[in-house]
Amino acid sequence: MTPLPPAADVAPQTAPTAPTASDGTMAPDAVYFEVLGNGLLYSINYERFLPRYSVGLRGGASFITYKVSSASGSGNLTLATLPLVVSYYWGSPHHKVQLGLGATVLYFDASSDSTGTKIEGAGTGLNVAATGVLGYRYMPHDGGFTFGAGFTPLLRAVKGFLPWGGVNAGFAF
DSSP states (O other), X not given: OOOOOOGGGXXXXXXXXXXXXGGTSOOSEEEEEEEEGGGTTEEEEEEEEETTTTEEEEEEEEEEEEEEEETTEEEEEEEEEEEEEEEXXXXXXXXXXXXXXXXXXXXXXXXXXXXXXXXXXXXXXXXXXXXXXXXXXXXXXXXXXXXXXXXXXXXXXXXXXXXXXXXXEEEEO
16 A cells, blocks of 8 residues: 655645636626617617537517507507527627527507507417527627627518618626
């Protein structure tokens, strides 16, 4: 049997640590505002980046209600969206091509206040549209300002294909 070396000669074993934003990898989280894009008119989004896989998991939401009024009566339009997108990021450390696929949950309602008439049809109620992203994204390493732009089409079985696009800006941390 061999004797154990003295305690002073043994280097302490430490577990490897996960990379952080300060060691040169991209910031793992972002919150941003998107105009048009996957949320149709606008959306407020949170995205979690998985740098090891160059993937981002995004969830967003928007809500708008609009009062319509004319001489013949008045009504209300409501649109709510929930874009959910998985994106792959490819490129240099700061400048990335974004390729994404996902779904946007849509809720649309239109009603008349004066007569109580509710408009119903294929476009109203709860629907889901397939969506995608083909765009550019600036990604800071240590957090800070992030922005992007892209082609964000939507595809619904009832209404067909909507070629769309959007721009976004926010903060990565």
